[in-house]
Amino acid sequence: MTTSTTRTSSGELSASASRHLLLNMTPNGSVGTDGDNLFVVQRGEGPYVDDADGRRYIDGLSGLYCCQLGYSYAAEFAEAADRQLRELCFSPLWSASAHPTAIELAERLSRIAPVDIEHTFFSGGGAEAVETAWKIARKYHALRGDPGRTKAIARRGAYHGLTVGTLSFTDDPGLKEPYGPPAIETRFVSHTNRFGLSGELADDAAFTARLLRELEDVILAEGPETIAMLIAEPVQNRGGCITPPEGYWPGLRTLADRYGFLLVADEVITAFGRLGEWFGGDRYGARPDIVTVAKGITAGYAPMGATLVGTKVTEVLNRPGAILNHGYTFGGHPLSAAIALRSLDIMERDRILDNVRALQDHLATRMTSLKTLPIVGDVRGAGFFYACELVGDLDDGGFSDTARAALVADLIPRRLREAGLLARVYNRAAPLVQIAPPLISDRQLLDRIADIIADTLDEASARL
Numbered sequence: 001m002t003t004s005t006t007r008t009s010s011g012e013l014s015a016s017a018s019r020h021l022l023l024n025m026t027p028n029g030s031v032g033t034d035g036d037n038l039f040v041v042q043r044g045e046g047p048y049v050d051d052a053d054g055r056r057y058i059d060g061l062s063g064l065y066c067c068q069l070g071y072s073y074a075a076e077f078a079e080a081a082d083r084q085l086r087e088l089c090f091s092p093l094w095s096a097s098a099h100p101t102a103i104e105l106a107e108r109l110s111r112i113a114p115v116d117i118e119h120t121f122f123s124g125g126g127a128e129a130v131e132t133a134w135k136i137a138r139k140y141h142a143l144r145g146d147p148g149r150t151k152a153i154a155r156r157g158a159y160h161g162l163t164v165g166t167l168s169f170t171d172d173p174g175l176k177e178p179y180g181p182p183a184i185e186t187r188f189v190s191h192t193n194r195f196g197l198s199g200e201l202a203d204d205a206a207f208t209a210r211l212l213r214e215l216e217d218v219i220l221a222e223g224p225e226t227i228a229m230l231i232a233e234p235v236q237n238r239g240g241c242i243t244p245p246e247g248y249w250p251g252l253r254t255l256a257d258r259y260g261f262l263l264v265a266d267e268v269i270t271a272f273g274r275l276g277e278w279f280g281g282d283r284y285g286a287r288p289d290i291v292t293v294a295k296g297i298t299a300g301y302a303p304m305g306a307t308l309v310g311t312k313v314t315e316v317l318n319r320p321g322a323i324l325n326h327g328y329t330f331g332g333h334p335l336s337a338a339i340a341l342r343s344l345d346i347m348e349r350d351r352i353l354d355n356v357r358a359l360q361d362h363l364a365t366r367m368t369s370l371k372t373l374p375i376v377g378d379v380r381g382a383g384f385f386y387a388c389e390l391v392g393d394l395d396d397g398g399f400s401d402t403a404r405a406a407l408v409a410d411l412i413p414r415r416l417r418e419a420g421l422l423a424r425v426y427n428r429a430a431p432l433v434q435i436a437p438p439l440i441s442d443r444q445l446l447d448r449i450a451d452i453i454a455d456t457l458d459e460a461s462a463r464l
């Protein structure tokens with residue numbers, strides 16, 4: 001048998017991948033065939049990863065917003081895994097049966113969860129957690145004699161997963177193609193990006209009022225009795241780390257209470273320290289009924305998703321005779337639960353949230369200073385989560401096809417990689433450079449990340 005450790009080059013791995021592996025969100029037919037453009041990550045250490053040819057990179061994206069602790073806690077996680085697997089490798093959370101590790105994790109999460117949230121339903125990842133939120137919302141309304149609440153509200157440009165259900169809440173026609181009409185009827189309202197808005201809307205109070213008025217108009221037009229839930233991220237990832245204006249989340253709470261729908265905070269990216277709090281919504285006064293998490297819950301050391309459910313909802317779900325007819329065989333897997341518990345231990349012991357809190361202003365200053373570069377239109381974010389929105393050579397700030405191809409699709413991602421930084425470069429409607437570094441990053445590393453982005457965008461500005 002051949003394993004990756006016996007291979008010597010990325011070329012060999014690329015060739016094998018092109019023969020046998022289908023990648024996510026990838027033009028598979030054109031990747032890896034000549035061994036050139038498949039990026040093979042082989043090992044990690046601290047906040048760095050090495051490719052299969054031994055080149056080292058700062059992992060400025062923490063895997064895909066997963067590896068809060070970077071890559072050097074293997075011994076501790078291996079010990080937790082070893083202990084769990086020797087005791088119990090698997091048992092489902094199914095039909096009035098459970099195992100101690102999932103019970104302990106659920107209790108532990110209730111201690112750090114947003115106010116009035118005591119229960120957790122486990123799943124395998126983010127999309128499963130979001131679908132669970134939807135099914136719980138529907139079940140909640142049905143049990144209360146309100147089965148006509150069949151619609152969801154989400155925000156424009158948002159991403160909440162790619163399964164057939166969650167794709168309904170994901171606002172990207174390219175991703176929905178060719179999978180037919182959405183499974184769940186969803187209306188989209190504006191997100192909270194204020195870049196480009198001028199005058200009174202640059203003011204938080206006016207902007208918040210406009211957003212909430214728009215939302216209320218949609219609710220009234222649809223019929224409040226048809227809306228089951230609203231789903232939103234505390235800081236929206238798609239569109240570039242879009243932070244909310246003051247008063248926005250409290251305003252969502254007011255509308256949810258007024259019209260009887262559930263408020264779901266999708267914290268798949270923003271929970272577990274990304275914004276310097278256990279839950280990103282805590283920064284913005286969010287009081288959701290349901291919170292969805294995944295990614296950072298295990299710091300990337302095992303797969304897991306979870307849906308945290310408030311007491312208002314569980315009081316209905318847990319009525320005598322009511323059955324939550326939903327589940328995933330591997331939801332709350334003992335191995336993942338043990339890893340999540342150990343990750344929470346490490347985050348507390350090593351004061352990971354304090355590290356983000358201590359350095360977030362510095363990162364904000366470094367990132368905001370990029371605004372002086374001609375190609376940078378806006379810089380947004382919070383905690384260890386930032387994006388630069390790029391502006392191009394056209395009068396309205398857009399990119400001509402030539403500039404987009406030369407800079408956004410080629411020069412910027414290439415230079416970042418050459419300089420040893422993994423960052424996300426979106427080449428969509430609003431081109432972006434985004435970072436979400438491991439939460440263990442120190443000041444020097446954050447400076448290095450900011451320097452690399454500055455040099456790259458400086459060169460790109462000169463070529464605009």
Ligand SMILES: Cc1ncc(COP(=O)(O)O)c(C=O)c1O
Nearest residue numbers: 125126127159160161266268294
């Ligand atoms: C906000 C948000 N929700 C849901 C998901 C789906 O998570 P998964 O890819 O684990 O299914 C993602 C994935 O990036 C996400 O960013």
